[in-house]
Amino acid sequence: MSWAFLTKLLEAVTQHSTLVGKLWLSVLVVFRLVLLAVGGEAIYRDELSGFSCNTAQPGCLNVCYDTFAPLSHVRFWVFQIVLVTAPTVFYLGYAVHHLSRRQMTQKLEEEESLIPGKKSCKDGAHDGHRRIRRDGLLGAYVAQLLVRTALEVAFLAGQYLLFGLKVPPDYDCKQNPCPHVVVCYISRPTEKTIFLLVMYAVSGLCLLLNLIELLHLGLGSIRNGRSLKNGGHHPAPSPHSKAGKLEQMQRQLNLVQEQMGMVFNQGPLLATEPTSTGQSPDYSLFAQQNWHNQAQK
Incomplete structure (x- = not known):
């Protein structure tokens, strides 16, 4: 994937998201993609070559490492980033398709009518909630936000079950073809523990932003409903109805x-x-x- 394609994708996502969604995207790019590409590759480069056991039995080292780390930390986090961002990418595709069809419909109706309809005013760049509601994308946006939150919770639980909160300096292994209980040693356990805790913090921050955005959208919908109810007037009919x-x-x-x-x-x-x-x-x-x-x- 080229950086130009990634830049266009990020620009399209920011145009169809709220302020909290843009903040979540910044955390994703800076503290997940960049941090994992720069720091994770250097820290976990020797995870297999630096894993040593006090035995010369052929095959024992590989079996013990597979038992200690069923899934590599870096590969787990890459898989997490791909699945967590998948709902946002699907929502972006739906938003682009929906808006293109809507623009074509508006253009045809304006050409057929004698009096062209009034152009809707453009919202500010920061007012993503109002723009999403105006474009009819609020339901799809909330759905992808709920799926993204559920995936964050699932990956946090899976990360804790697989790796815990600390990378131990040694590991006792008793697997075939090891002849007895073998003690294996992990390279740079303190550095890997710190990086593991940082990834926990980043996942927790992304989950917190998702919850804040859900609360923001819910409060905004309730506020709009109360304003319409107290005002006692119905919204003006759409020119397309x-x-x-x-x-x-x-x-x-x-x-x-x-x-x-x-x-x-x-x-x-x-x-x-x-x-x-x-x-x-x-x-x-x-x-x-x-x-x-x-x-x-």
């Missing part, structure tokens, strides 16, 4: 009737106006002939 189309057609008919009424009212005045007002006889004859043509129609 059936009621909006009927009102638009009624306004067009009223406008045509007013124009026809102005033509019929001005016709007799022009026909009966005396020539002493300063108008030329030719213009009075033209007005009378125009009124006669309108009357025949």
Whole structure:
């Protein structure tokens, strides 16, 4: 994956997320992707070569390391990042498809109608909640947020069950083909313990941001519902609904009737106006002939 594609993907995600969602994305990129790519690769580079046991029995070292670490820390965190960001990527694809179809529909309706609809005002770059609600993406956004939160909880529990809270300096192994209880030693256990705790903290921070965003969206929806209820008015009908189309057609008919009424009212005045007002006889004859043509129609 190239950095240019990743940059475009991040820009698209920030355009369809709230302020807390943008903060979560920053934590994901800086404290997960960059930290894992820079620090994790250097720390866990010798996890197998630095794992030594006090035996020369062939195959015992590999069996003991497989028992000690069924899944590598780095591979576990990579798998975690991929699955946690998958709901956001799916939501982004849905949002782009939904908005493209909506823009095409609006364009066709504006071309067919005589009076173009009013353009919706652009929200500020920080007001992601209002923009998501206006674009009809609130349900999909909340759904991907719930799935992302559940995945964070599941991976936190799995990380604790697999690795615990500390990387021990030694490990007692008794597996075939080891002849007896073998003591194995882990390279740089203190450094790996610190990095493990940092990844716990980052996962906890991402989970906290998800919960804050859910609370923010819930409180925003409740506040909007109460404001509509206390105001005692319903929102204006959408120009794309059936009621909006009927009102638009009624306004067009009223406008045509007013124009026809102005033509019929001005016709007799022009026909009966005396020539002493300063108008030329030719213009009075033209007005009378125009009124006669309108009357025949």
